Structures are given as C-alpha cells and as structure tokens.
Amino acid sequence: MSTERMGCKMKRLVSIQDISDLGKCSLTAALPVISALGVECAVLPTAVLSTHTMFRGFTFHDLTDEMEKVADHWKEQSITFDAIYTGYLGSYRQIDIVKKFFADFGEGAKIIVDPAMADNGRLYTGFTPEFALKMSELCRGADIVLPNITEACFMLGAEYKEKYDRAYIEMLLNGLKGLGAKNCVLTGVSFEEGKLGAVKLDAETGEYFEYFTEKQPENFHGTGDLFSSAVAGAVVRGMSVDNALKLACDFTCESIRLTIEEENHNTYGVNFEQAIPYLLKKCGE
Numbered sequence: 113m114s115t116e117r118m119g120c121k122m123k124r125l126v127s128i129q130d131i132s133d134l135g136k137c138s139l140t141a142a143l144p145v146i147s148a149l150g151v152e153c154a155v156l157p158t159a160v161l162s163t164h165t166m167f168r169g170f171t172f173h174d175l176t177d178e179m180e181k182v183a184d185h186w187k188e189q190s191i192t193f194d195a196i197y198t199g200y201l202g203s204y205r206q207i208d209i210v211k212k213f214f215a216d217f218g219e220g221a222k223i224i225v226d227p228a229m230a231d232n233g234r235l236y237t238g239f240t241p242e243f244a245l246k247m248s249e250l251c252r253g254a255d256i257v258l259p260n261i262t263e264a265c266f267m268l269g270a271e272y273k274e275k276y277d278r279a280y281i282e283m284l285l286n287g288l289k290g291l292g293a294k295n296c297v298l299t300g301v302s303f304e305e306g307k308l309g310a311v312k313l314d315a316e317t318g319e320y321f322e323y324f325t326e327k328q329p330e331n332f333h334g335t336g337d338l339f340s341s342a343v344a345g346a347v348v349r350g351m352s353v354d355n356a357l358k359l360a361c362d363f364t365c366e367s368i369r370l371t372i373e374e375e376n377h378n379t380y381g382v383n384f385e386q387a388i389p390y391l392l393k394k395c396g397e
Contacts, residue, residue, distance in 0.1 A: 125146055125193060131161070132164040135161075165236065195221050197225075224343070229243070258336075302324075324361070366387045
C-alpha cells in the first residue's frame with residue numbers, strides 16, 4: 113500500500129457530468145477509475161444518454177432540475193467534499209448551477225474543471241461559441257483546468273491551429289491563467305511526430321511542465337474523460353499535479369494500446385478496465 117493514504121481518512125470527490133449508459137466515457141469512466149484509486153466518488157449526473165454521441169439515434173434525458181435538488185439535499189445533510197470535478201455540461205443553466213455548487217461546497221475542496229465541449233477544431237453538436245465563453249467562467253479560481261487545444265481556443269476566443277509551436281501553446285496556457293486557473297493544462301499536445309501528451313503552466317510560479325507518451329495509431333471516444341478522471345483521482349489521493357499528469361498520460365496510452373491489441377476490438381471506447389492493474393502498479397499499490 114502506498115504511504116500516501118496510510119492512516120488517513122478516505123477522501124471524497126464528486127464528479128459532475130453526464131452518464132452515457134454505453135460508451136466508456138463521462139461518469140462510466142470517472143466512477144470506476146477514481147474508485148480504483150482509492151477515492152470515494154460521489155456523482156451528480158447532468159443527463160442520462162443511452163450511448164455517447166458517436167452513436168446515431170441516442171436517447172437523452174436532461175437532469176438539470178434534479179441537480180439542484182441533489183445539491184440542496186447534500187447541503188441539508190452537511191456533506192463535504194475534498195474535490196469537485198466537472199466534465200460535460202449541457203446548458204448555460206447547468207454552468208450556473210455548478211458555479212453555485214462551487215460556492216456552496218468548494219471551501220477546502222480542490223476544483224478540477226474539464227470543459228468537455230469540443231475537439232479537432234469543432235464544438236460538439238448543440239454548443240455555440242457563446243456557450244464556450246460561458247464555460248470559461250468555471251476556470252476562475254479552479255485548482256486545475258484540463259481543456260484540449262480546441263476547447264482552450266473557444267474559451268479564449270483564440271485562433272485554432274492544427275500546426276503549432278511552443279509559443280502558441282504557451283500563449284493558450286497564459287490565456288487560461290488569465291481566466292483565473294491555478295494549474296493550466298492543455299491535453300492532446302504534440303511537438304514531435306509520434307508523441308502525444310500534456311503541457312502545464314503553474315500560474316503561481318510561472319513554470320511549465322510537459323509529459324509525452326507514444327502516440328497510438330488509433331483514436332477513441334472518451335479518452336479525454338479517462339485522462340481527466342485519472343488526474344482528479346490521483347491528485348485527491350495526494351499526488352502532485354505533475355505526477356498525476358504523468359500517471360494519466362501513461363494510463364490513457366496503456367488503455368488505448370490494450371484496446372488495439374484485442375482482435376476485432378470495439379471502436380466506441382477504450383478497454384480501460386484491463387489497464388486498471390497497470391494504473392494501480394504505477395501508483396505503488
């Protein structure tokens with residue numbers, strides 16, 4: 113057992129994002145990964161989908177009204193959290209609910225924001241540039257923000273580039289710093305062919321950190337959720353942000369590798385379940 117948690121009370125994190133019943137993303141990734149890391153994972157679902165949005169004809173049930181009821185009940189019960197981790201939010205109202213949740217439950221808790229709303233230069237279906245600017249409000253005071261390059265560009269109103277240099281990445285990170293985040297992370301960054309990873313700016317010290325793994329030959333839905341969940345769980349259990357980013361990069365890469373290794377593997381998500389032993393080994397369990 114790692115010494116990080118020996119003799120300490122179990123930590124509790126709440127994850128606020130949707131449930132895709134099938135698809136290995138959002139809460140169906142966050143809950144098992146964070147739990148495996150030895151952190152209690154409460155959930156505040158924003159919506160229930162039959163599958164994630166890669167599938168055609170998926171069903172969708174909005175849970176905005178329930179979010180407020182759940183939060184009110186937790187407040188009545190004096191529930192506290194060591195961290196609040198947000199993912200996919202589907203409306204302006206949900207963003208406002210989360211902002212109030214930060215105010216009501218954020219004292220002494222780490223705030224971890226994954227503004228899951230875009231990739232590859234495009235917003236997900238149903239989102240607008242105005243919504244992205246609204247999402248940027250959650251970065252104010254956040255301990256860690258984890259956008260990909262596309263999400264950062266939309267939140268900052270910056271030009272999206274497929275080909276870029278370090279100066280461009282540093283410009284985006286400083287923009288995130290300007291929004292009020294403490295640890296600004298860009299995911300899906302590549303400065304070298306065959307390498308993919310994350311770059312972080314510490315807003316307090318001005319120091320940059322980067323970590324890369326081998327880029328796998330296939331892409332899968334939900335790997336961003338997997339990455340952010342691993343970061344959230346690792347940080348709450350006591351890892352430094354830098355070490356949590358390393359762990360998340362390695363775990364996500366291994367999950368993709370194991371999926372590709374499987375003959376006739378699915379195309380809708382990675383086999384992260386098979387990489388859980390690898391995750392725990394990397395944590396020293």
